[in-house]
Amino acid sequence: MKLKRIREQILEPIPDHAWESGAVFNPGTIREGDAIHMLYRAVEGDNYSTLGYAKLDRNCQVIERRPEPVIKRTEKAETRGCEDARIVKFVDGNYYIFYTAYNSEQVRVSVASTTDFKTYQKHGVVIPDIQNKDAMIFPEPVKGKVILMHRVEPNIQFAYFNSLDEMLAGDRKYWQNYMKNIEKYTVMRPEFEWEISKIGGGAPPIKTDHGWLMIYHGVDKKLVYRAGAALLDLDDPSRVIARLPTPILEPERKYELQGDVPNVVFPQGTVVFGDELLVFYGGADKVIGAASANINELLEALKKAKK
Secondary structure (H helix, E strand, O other), rough: OOOOOOOOOOOOOOOOHHHHHOOOEEEEEEEEOOOOEEEEEEEEOOEEEEEEEEEEEOOOOOOEOOOOOOOOOOOOOHEEEEEEEEEEEEEOOOOEEEEEEOOOEEEEEEHHHEOOOOOOEEEEEOOOOOOEEEEEEEEOOOOOEEEEEEEEOOOOEEEEEHHHHHHHHOOHHHHHHHHOOOOOOOOOOOOOOHHEEEEOOOOOOOEEEOOEEEEEEEEOOOOOOEEEEEEEEOOOOOOEEEEOOOOOOOOOHHHHHOOOOOOOEEEEEEEEEEEEEEEEEEEOOOOOEEEEEEHHHHHHHHHOOOO
């Protein structure tokens, strides 16, 4: 099962905008009606990042692009970068943005929220004292628990909270105890050759009748980044029902093979229109691409790969 690219790159740097003149990549996306909200990583200078905003139509054409970043480097944890946003619309109606805060020494998971993609509230670092990224929550509680997916290399882990406020609190004691038992919370490990070095979450999980569809990334020994798909149990997402043994997207086009970091497709956003699944990804840490699949065909392929 392979995704089909929509066309060549759909978003590129703008040389006249200093803040996004170096690169634009790793986009988080979410659908609202017929529009797609996108928050993308924008790079300037010596790898300083902020988050930019674009709105796309269902054909992945850009219909709005803000001239200034919407989430800037304002906190101590993010003096070098606000990177790699994932967007989740939670059941409370708010959009939560999980992004990587980088300050040259540390990589931390931070959260912001918005109701309209015009004004944003920062909630700060939610996983303190731990090198961590590729984080997002499930869009609704499962069995009464808010589930936070994250990645302490080289595996994918889940953390469980009684409420969103508890997760946002970033309690050090909670995470100290968590790290002592991290194997207990590890959900996926590298399994196939194309992901043998490390894996990490891609886009937030999508709820389907067959389970939670998860698009993730894997890295091989040659540091080639590819996209994969897995299916998690609806009632117990820590149980992996199925996992495709081969990637659904890998570097093939020039803009995926050549860039600031070569040989990279990094899936980070998805939207669904009817039966069409759109996957948005960073290409070689330079530009943004999009690919699609029939979501039912992807689910069928996963059902055939059931463990």
